[in-house]
Amino acid sequence: KEYPGTLHVKVEAPFPDRVKVFADRTGTSTANxxxxxxxxxxxxxxxxxxxxxxxxxxITLYHxxxxxxxxxxxxxVRLITDAFNLVVGER
Numbered sequence: 001k002e003y004p005g006t007l008h009v010k011v012e013a014p015f016p017d018r019v020k021v022f023a024d025r026t027g028t029s030t031a032n033x034x035x036x037x038x039x040x041x042x043x044x045x046x047x048x049x050x051x052x053x054x055x056x057x058x059i060t061l062y063h064x065x066x067x068x069x070x071x072x073x074x075x076x077v078r079l080i081t082d083a084f085n086l087v088v089g090e091r
Contacts, residue, residue, distance in 0.1 A: 012067070
């Protein structure tokens with residue numbers, strides 16, 4: 001959380017968008033995609049609670065949160081790079 005020289009970024013898309021992409025990529029139904037993604041999200045939350053004692057859903061952990069449904073990969077990379085340079089700066 002407070003590790004020096006780091007930028008904390010949360011990159012995600014809204015759940016309905018993630019469901020659609022997951023269903024399309026895996027060839028599964030939307031209902032099954034929802035169930036699988038809920039399991040994945042729950043496991044991620046549990047993992048970080050166990051390892052870091054932090055809830056990854058807590059927005060205060062991050063310098064920046066990006067919605068990948070609204071940004072291209074290139075724009076996402078550029079924003080993270082720019083934010084890193086602002087927060088961490090030249091070392």
